Amino acid sequence: MTTNNSSMENSTQVPEHCPGTGSEEAGKAAACAGCPNQQICATTETNKPDPGIALVRDRLKSVQNKILILSGKGGVGKSTVTALLGRTIATTDHDLNVAILDMDICGPSQPRVLGVVDEQVHQSGSGWSPVYVDDNLSVMSIGFLLASPDDAIIWRGPKKNGMIRQFLSEVDWGHLDYLFIDTPPGTSDEHLSAVTYLSQAHLTGAIIVTTPQEVALLDVRKEIDFCRKTNIPVLGVIENMSEFICPSCQKSSEIFKATTGGAATMCQELNVRFFGRLPLDPKVAKCCDQGQNFYDVVPDSPAIKSFENIVQELKKLTPVSVVVS
């Protein structure tokens, strides 16, 4: 896995005969002369396998589907979609156990979206107990560990890495049918750490969230490239905020124009599944802001209806072995 990481790091303009950052020759080979990264490569230690990988594998044995939620760009609604996925599956099938792991260390949003901001996590003999939003929906987030909402996590990579290892190996989830992992935007330390730690834990795959405009799709293409380089199966793409339904005249308009055909066209180009579109419904946005279950508040929202279809698709791809009728 670690060798994989290092080969990924070569994705920018590097000399043709770049030895790779994992190599002994890194930064020292003839080809390295003049490369803007030469000094960095020469001074960075090569990675060694981390004992955390086995711990994560063992801990997540009781979790059937482990799904990463990714986005290239920030603010596309990744956390909202993660919460919607968790809530929808947990509310529509009480026999399924669902959990959400919030891996956004700098900006954790799950406690708010799920309406459990003031909760705390407890440490027990078998690890950290997550916070229960419902009987069959639990959540873990760094937000529960901060004393005040003003607290900022200003950590460099290695420290974040340690936190992610703990989140993946020390939470006592119990048996789970679905674990959705919410991530920060981009392809950063958090992602590399997660992918490394999950390398032997049989990750089901990733769902990528985007909005329809080209600035967002630009970053999604990079995210798909990242998945391919790290061998994460891309389950599919969800396009969020595809249209805005005016609450006053009920007509639809585009907020973020799909000047290049939106996510559907991009999925075709890159040969990945397109899960569908979610309209922007201010009422759903408000529910998330206030941590309410939209199933209780706005069950008829067109956004919820589109979402149920997406969940059906996802369930077809990720069967759970014990089907209780």
Added chain:
Amino acid sequence: MLDNVKHIILILSGKGGVGKSTISTQIALTLLEKGYKVGLLDIDLCGPSIPYLLQLENCDVHQSDNGWIPVYTNVSQNLAVMSIGFLLNNRNNAVVWRGPKKTAMVKQFLTDVHWGDLDYLIIDTPPGTSDEHITVMENLKNVKCDGAIIVTTPQQMSIEDVRKEITFCKKTGINIIGLIENMSGFVCPHCTECTNVFSKGGGESLASLAHIPFLGSLPIDPRVGELLGKACVKELSGSTSAQFFDKIIDNLVK
């Protein structure tokens, strides 16, 4: 390298996708319209959007004896642009770097670009309080940086992240110029009713709570997203958005 740069302004946000790059670009273009010489530095290593927003996607930067030569948008060389995007050879490629490597790259961006004389250097950042930010702060300590403009959207989720960003600025000793609330409402093109898609006013109340200046709010205007290198103050002059940028700049240059 930054000796001949008169003012340095950072654009920060807690959350991503709040419009940082759009606002950085428009601030740069508005300053340009008003006759200043401007630099725009994009240190979002994972998702550089400035090359796209200015339609400079196929441009290259060159190394010279004086350092990296930025990309200029026109012959009069009044707007200089530098972004990791110029170093990628394929727009689909991901930059997947760990902290130390990013730190080194950002440091190079701050120290090795030959900006020449500039009135303003605008620095667009990735969201959050990550390695890139710590590095920028450390490297700007010895330079006269005017401070940071923080961008947020009105919903609670963003506001919470902005509070963290403000703490970050305070801890790292960076002056906060003020707060901008973006996407404050959407005017329906069918009935002209303005809906607060993500509620409204969160930014202003946070600013007063945190005792930082509130610089104004910018509504969602799909035309702004499509400007691609054109200045809002010129193309959409008279619009709420244009008035907003006029006001922001008047405030800055005061």
